[in-house]
Amino acid sequence: MPPLPAAFYPEVTFLKDLTLGKYIAVASPLHNLDPRTKFIAVLLLMSTLLAAEGLAPGERTHLFAPLLFFAIFLAAIVPLARIPIGIVIKNLRPFIWLFFFTLVLWALWPPPPPYTVLWHLPAVDLFITLEGVKNGLFFSLRLSLIIVTASLLTLTTAPIELTAGLEKLFNPLRRIGFPVHELAMMISIAMRFVPVLVEEAERLYKAQLARGANFSGGPIQRAKNLIPLLVPLFISTFARADRLALAMESRCYRGGINRTYFRELKFAQGDFYTALAVLAIIAVLLTLPFLVPF
DSSP, X not given: OOOOOGGGSOOOHHHHTOOTTOOOOOOOHHHHSOHHHHHHHHXXXXXXXXXXXXXXXXXXXXXXXXXXXXXXXXXXXXXXXXXXXXXXXXXXXXXHHHHHHHHHHHXXXXXXXXXXXXXXXXXXXXXXXXXXXXXXXXXXXHXXXXXXXXXXXXXXXXXXXXXXXXXXXXXXXXXXXXXXXXXXXXXXXXXXXXXXXXXXXXXXXXXXXXXXXXXXXXXXXXXXXTHHHHHHXXXXXXXXXXXXXXXXXXXXXXXXXXXXXXXXOOOOHHHHHHHHHHHHHHHHHHHHHHHOOO
């Protein structure tokens, strides 16, 4: 029997769209920044996004002004990375279900009164409030901004540079016997394995389809149908990890003992300006809820 055309097999779009953990090597101002600067900046910006959630005066809804300002800031930053904005946006598609679930959950979760009812089902006393919808949109937008911010770090930082940056950043912990290099290497490998696992899951998915597997049906049925996919994925993951450990041992890898790097990390003038810009953005995010009642 001749093989079926490729169009016969459904595409795994949620796997192809995931770019978290991938690195795109281009020459850009963001790529040239010290990885420590980028890591601290991303950490501070994400923490500020979680903290900037003031309530509108007299209402039970969160303010959108900080999120909208940060979205404009990200839209201005992406061109500096010289990465197509489509790649950054595609990273949000696998999380659409999470955004939808967050929106529905908050829409059905009544805030403290008073509130405005948009829809009511008397049979089960189920209703959707305007304040709940606003809160759902707020948390969904905030989650999407956090994902984009994290993806910019991995898209503009090579794994080996990220490892070196984390090791330098946590280097003072060596004095208390903390395995700094091992932790940095573990984080870097874990982030690098994300796209590898995505590609492996896509390959196994298509292999199962070719053998007659059915991944359609309701949510519970689809979850049961994924079991034949998860088992070989775990086995393949452990096999890859074993091969990686063997490859590292064959190259005489011995952790952080007298380890050197081809590129020595040094803060430059661009890192100083970036730090000032990040502090300014944080100040604006924290003060906007008091200035703009929206």
